[in-house]
Amino acid sequence: MRAAVMFGAGDVQVRQVPDARLVQPTDAVVRVTHAAICGSDLWRYRKMPPSTAGVRIGHEFIGVVEEVGAEVTAVRRGDLVLAPFKWSDGTCEICRDGLPNCCPNGGFWGGELDGGQGEAVRVPQADGTLMPLPMDPDDPRLPAVLALSDVLCTGHHAALAARVRPGATVAVVGDGAVGLCGVLAAARLGAERIVILGRHARRTDLARRFGAVEVVPERGAAAVERVRELTGGHGAHAVLECVGTGEALRDALDMARPGGAVGYVGVPQDGDGVDVRRFYRRNVTLAGGTAPARAHAPELLPDVLSGRLDASAVFDRTVGLDDVPDGYRAMAGREALKVLVRP
Amino acid sequence: MRAAVMFGAGDVQVRQVPDARLVQPTDAVVRVTHAAICGSDLWRYRKMPPSTAGVRIGHEFIGVVEEVGAEVTAVRRGDLVLAPFKWSDGTCEICRDGLPNCCPNGGFWGGELDGGQGEAVRVPQADGTLMPLPMDPDDPRLPAVLALSDVLCTGHHAALAARVRPGATVAVVGDGAVGLCGVLAAARLGAERIVILGRHARRTDLARRFGAVEVVPERGAAAVERVRELTGGHGAHAVLECVGTGEALRDALDMARPGGAVGYVGVPQDGDGVDVRRFYRRNVTLAGGTAPARAHAPELLPDVLSGRLDASAVFDRTVGLDDVPDGYRAMAGREALKVLVRP
Numbered sequence: 070m071r072a073a074v075m076f077g078a079g080d081v082q083v084r085q086v087p088d089a090r091l092v093q094p095t096d097a098v099v100r101v102t103h104a105a106i107c108g109s110d111l112w113r114y115r116k117m118p119p120s121t122a123g124v125r126i127g128h129e130f131i132g133v134v135e136e137v138g139a140e141v142t143a144v145r146r147g148d149l150v151l152a153p154f155k156w157s158d159g160t161c162e163i164c165r166d167g168l169p170n171c172c173p174n175g176g177f178w179g180g181e182l183d184g185g186q187g188e189a190v191r192v193p194q195a196d197g198t199l200m201p202l203p204m205d206p207d208d209p210r211l212p213a214v215l216a217l218s219d220v221l222c223t224g225h226h227a228a229l230a231a232r233v234r235p236g237a238t239v240a241v242v243g244d245g246a247v248g249l250c251g252v253l254a255a256a257r258l259g260a261e262r263i264v265i266l267g268r269h270a271r272r273t274d275l276a277r278r279f280g281a282v283e284v285v286p287e288r289g290a291a292a293v294e295r296v297r298e299l300t301g302g303h304g305a306h307a308v309l310e311c312v313g314t315g316e317a318l319r320d321a322l323d324m325a326r327p328g329g330a331v332g333y334v335g336v337p338q339d340g341d342g343v344d345v346r347r348f349y350r351r352n353v354t355l356a357g358g359t360a361p362a363r364a365h366a367p368e369l370l371p372d373v374l375s376g377r378l379d380a381s382a383v384f385d386r387t388v389g390l391d392d393v394p395d396g397y398r399a400m401a402g403r404e405a406l407k408v409l410v411r412p
Numbered sequence: 413m414r415a416a417v418m419f420g421a422g423d424v425q426v427r428q429v430p431d432a433r434l435v436q437p438t439d440a441v442v443r444v445t446h447a448a449i450c451g452s453d454l455w456r457y458r459k460m461p462p463s464t465a466g467v468r469i470g471h472e473f474i475g476v477v478e479e480v481g482a483e484v485t486a487v488r489r490g491d492l493v494l495a496p497f498k499w500s501d502g503t504c505e506i507c508r509d510g511l512p513n514c515c516p517n518g519g520f521w522g523g524e525l526d527g528g529q530g531e532a533v534r535v536p537q538a539d540g541t542l543m544p545l546p547m548d549p550d551d552p553r554l555p556a557v558l559a560l561s562d563v564l565c566t567g568h569h570a571a572l573a574a575r576v577r578p579g580a581t582v583a584v585v586g587d588g589a590v591g592l593c594g595v596l597a598a599a600r601l602g603a604e605r606i607v608i609l610g611r612h613a614r615r616t617d618l619a620r621r622f623g624a625v626e627v628v629p630e631r632g633a634a635a636v637e638r639v640r641e642l643t644g645g646h647g648a649h650a651v652l653e654c655v656g657t658g659e660a661l662r663d664a665l666d667m668a669r670p671g672g673a674v675g676y677v678g679v680p681q682d683g684d685g686v687d688v689r690r691f692y693r694r695n696v697t698l699a700g701g702t703a704p705a706r707a708h709a710p711e712l713l714p715d716v717l718s719g720r721l722d723a724s725a726v727f728d729r730t731v732g733l734d735d736v737p738d739g740y741r742a743m744a745g746r747e748a749l750k751v752l753v754r755p
Contacts, residue, residue, distance in 0.1 A: 162644075162646065163646065163670050163671070166670075166671055167671070168670050168671045168695060170693075170695070171670035171671065171693065171694055171695060230697070301505075303505065303506065318688065327506050327509075327511050327514035328506070328509055328510070328511045328514065330699075333688060333692070336692070337687075337688045337689045337692050340687050340689065341685075341687075342684075342685015342686055342687050343685055343686050343687075343688060344680075344683050344684075344685050344686075345661065345676060345680045345686060345698075346680045346683065348701065349676070349679070349680050349700075349701045349702065350513075350514065350701060350702055351514055351701065352511060352513070352514060352699075352700070352701035352702065352704075353701070354573070354697060354698070354699035354700075355688075355697070355698040355699070356673075356695075356697035356698070356699070357692075357695070357697075358691065358692045358693060358694065358695035358696065359692065359693055359695065361695075
């Protein structure tokens, strides 16, 4: 079969790779119909040291189950399924706690496993990992559903971690796909006033469509000052950190109101530490991390299917498998916000 | 009048100072009956650069109202009152949010103001700051009540921030008075299993009396390992960070279970940053900061008066005002856990 392989910074190629096949009785093989390129793939695309073997990539996908192992009972051949960005057993204590993303028996795609940006994927722990979808593979709502594999659940997780509730003032740091999904999630949770921090007009325009009422292009102290002005002088009740740099996190912490919370979901890119003295006196809570997408997706799916929660506009380009390298170039060059892949 | 003044590291003296008197119509003057020396006073006692003028100290006190300004309505002459470790107006948006400790019109004792370790104190914003007590100045429960001015509310705040709830496994980092109050607060909130991290037998014995069932004397990786073993392998649901060093905070974050929370209340002593990558994947929440003592105290007072929440054993030495310097020496030398002052 064919799949995207990353060989180093700026170097993604579509190659012939071994066919996806069952290895464990808990596996399924899924033929990919929809996949995506993620902002977190871009971090690696910018920094990966050259590798002869390369790494398989892609962690967001929808597909049709082609084959299941003897112990798989929750999905069967022909089912359309969504895979979240981590696989998990769904039965351990941590999964039962609602944190499949922290499952000690789970993991990330790629590495020894297939990636989502390819023709098919061997899915470990298929019963715990895959979410059956009540629709056909050509349903036009599937791009909106695909967002549940990562960015929409991650934006929702940021909003929950930042304790967005009806009446809250909310600042969203970052106008990438996760930040935009954070705006959408915050609006759904009843936020009264959403401020987006970003400087790319196409993205901040989309943020307005998703529910933001103010755009702050500044960074650092100027951004903090501006958010305070826009949120009644004290800062935002809830701040969603959707970038992943120390600078963005510090800004987020500084613009939270006393007693407020920062939901951090940007994958941390630097070891740039956070000095607790920065928020100790203001009682700011820092919560978040990787999103439990497999837990959030079933909860959000009805609203996605009804169109109430439609993040499909974050996909502003669609490519076939052969054009995945172009998709990376477009996202890295900020010509595309997020690329949908139809293998 | 006479009051304790700190002139530098290791140098506390009892001096003649100007009498406490009304300055603003919202002030009260309180004659101190009970005060305390705090672990946070000790940080300054160890590090303060020499000062000719010196600084007034003490932020935990109970006393009798001697005089009130024209605009004070909530307390009157003769009332027995508790002062929390910060003063606050009680009426602003932030106070109404339940965070009097973050009141923009409030502040800490000392500096331009009197400290609690003296004969009397001018109390700004008396209506917002002072909590009337339903008892006489010679009531034997007053040491237990005095703990509400800081350490008990701070331990409770740590427990709430760490989301202690019935059935939770809890680790308390630090066996000082705040850590011990954290144990007491966690037990009151229904913790199933409380582990105290400390290495001073007298203190950890008291922790056991307060509800801890395990004592871990180790620090660093060994402590984290031990707490994991004692909490079912995954770590504690709730960790109370009651020390204030970067090392203690890192240990606390490391010993939290995926999805768990660290309540940080130790006053941060170093700029030792926290790398978010340490807990991003485990979805650990970091919450806490200074405690809203003025908000918690009325809520906790009934349990203190009934004896259900009795932190008085943290006071293991009582001194008169003249012996405050000895009290500091005893606490700095770890001969005393916490010193009660009866001016």
